[in-house]
Amino acid sequence: MWLTGFDAPSLHTIYIDKPMKGHGLMQAIARVNRVFKAKSGGLVVDYLGIAHNLKEALRAYMKDDPGGRAPVENEELDLHELVGSMIEYLGFCRDEFRGHTYDLFLTGSQSERLQAVTNAQDFLIMRDYREGRTVIDRFLDRATGLLKAFALASATPEAQQIKREVAFFQTVKVTLTKTTGRTNGGRDELLDHAVRQFVDKAIAPDGVVDIFAAAGLDKPDISIVSDAFLDEIKGMPQRNLALEMLKKLLNDEIAASRRTSVVQSRKFSDRLEESLNRYHNRALETAQVIEAMIELAREMRDATERGEHLGLIKDEVAFYDALSENVSAQDVLGDDQLKMIAQEVATTVRNNTSIDWTQRNQAQANLRRMVRRVLRRHGYPPDQQESATLLIIEQAELLAEETFA
Numbered sequence: 001m002w003l004t005g006f007d008a009p010s011l012h013t014i015y016i017d018k019p020m021k022g023h024g025l026m027q028a029i030a031r032v033n034r035v036f037k038a039k040s041g042g043l044v045v046d047y048l049g050i051a052h053n054l055k056e057a058l059r060a061y062m063k064d065d066p067g068g069r070a071p072v073e074n075e076e077l078d079l080h081e082l083v084g085s086m087i088e089y090l091g092f093c094r095d096e097f098r099g100h101t102y103d104l105f106l107t108g109s110q111s112e113r114l115q116a117v118t119n120a121q122d123f124l125i126m127r128d129y130r131e132g133r134t135v136i137d138r139f140l141d142r143a144t145g146l147l148k149a150f151a152l153a154s155a156t157p158e159a160q161q162i163k164r165e166v167a168f169f170q171t172v173k174v175t176l177t178k179t180t181g182r183t184n185g186g187r188d189e190l191l192d193h194a195v196r197q198f199v200d201k202a203i204a205p206d207g208v209v210d211i212f213a214a215a216g217l218d219k220p221d222i223s224i225v226s227d228a229f230l231d232e233i234k235g236m237p238q239r240n241l242a243l244e245m246l247k248k249l250l251n252d253e254i255a256a257s258r259r260t261s262v263v264q265s266r267k268f269s270d271r272l273e274e275s276l277n278r279y280h281n282r283a284l285e286t287a288q289v290i291e292a293m294i295e296l297a298r299e300m301r302d303a304t305e306r307g308e309h310l311g312l313i314k315d316e317v318a319f320y321d322a323l324s325e326n327v328s329a330q331d332v333l334g335d336d337q338l339k340m341i342a343q344e345v346a347t348t349v350r351n352n353t354s355i356d357w358t359q360r361n362q363a364q365a366n367l368r369r370m371v372r373r374v375l376r377r378h379g380y381p382p383d384q385q386e387s388a389t390l391l392i393i394e395q396a397e398l399l400a401e402e403t404f405a
Contacts, residue, residue: 021053022060027152083158086149090162092142093169096124096135105168120172121179122238129240129280136182143173179244181251230294239286246293247276253300260314262395263321264303271296310339315399316346322391326384333379341378348374349396358397368393 020028100123105116128135150166153159159166176182236242254269272293279289307317320342324330330338348370357363371392375385 020050022057023148023152025050025053025057079153079156082149082153083156086146086153086159086162089142089146089149090165093139093146096127096139096142102168105171106164116168117171117175118238118241120168121176121244122241124172124176125180125240125244133280136176136180140173140176140182143169147173179241179248181248227298230297234290234294239290243279243286243290243293246290246297247272250293250297250300253297260304261318261321262398263318263325263391264300268296268300268303312339312342313346315349316342318395318399319345319349319392322395323380323388325391326381326388329381329384329388332381337378341374341380344374344378345371345392349392349399353396353400358400364393367396 097120100120102116102120104112105120108116124136124139146166147170150159150163154163233242233245250268250272254265254272275289275292275296279286307313310317310320312320316339320339323338323342323345324335333341349367352367352370354363357367368389371389372385375388376382380388
């Protein structure tokens, strides 16, 4: 329960010992009057400084009352409407899973429940691809509506009867958000916390659960550089979920690699987007796009290890990529010469930058001038010097963000 002393009806005091606001705060206070009918009023002891939140909640919930007070006489009617709204949203969420059963979550063991959530994600992702990428967004909206209504009507018998099913929709909502990166406009953490408190017994664990086994995976090194992990994803029976997992892994790796090499990051990002576009246009089947993404993941792994083969450290590799982006420069100068230029450019950047150089126009102009000088001295193609300089400065700024973050 949210309230300390909630089960002490002889007291006329509510002790608020957790942060609450809005409907959650009003519901906590109103619940006492519903459970203990004779308690018409009392004292709110504020340990956390929620007086401002209480005033805001009162204004929000009393603004439609012409008498300037809470509509006590209509309390039962309001509760009935809340239950009706909860049942309506429950029906909406059930509709999203028409043709798919999630009974294992409701009656099975903890491992079976996890498997049911995995299968539910795969089902929604498949529908989302087939029906124009609107299914997941719609489900997230409907699940959020259900959770809000359930939080307000949680003390009712109707809510208690469906709390395990609400737990299922809440779990699918959270895992889908993490897997796909899509939200319904932002997470309401207070709401999620409240609903978890209401439904915790519905999903209470019955022992230690191996979540890898529940997801159909072994326990490998889950780094993207692990061949074993990529092979496990490739072999997952939930193909659509595997595709979403790979997409998120690759997008995260591409974002992380941008500071290491903006050139490599753009190249891999373009290839990933191309594969996904072909998949969405039905030019590739799910299995084919998974193969392409796994191959891309392995190439990204190999790209991070190029420094050892080239004999360059991390920032030197980044500048080498910027310099070799131009094919004519590779043809004219050759690999060894480009590596030497990259090392000198890296030394120039290190020796002529400070913590705030990215915020000072003069410092940036001086660095551009020195980089151009290095390129001219080594015979870098004149028509490509300006674009190479700008790319080097962009890479230097990204490296500075990582160094001084």
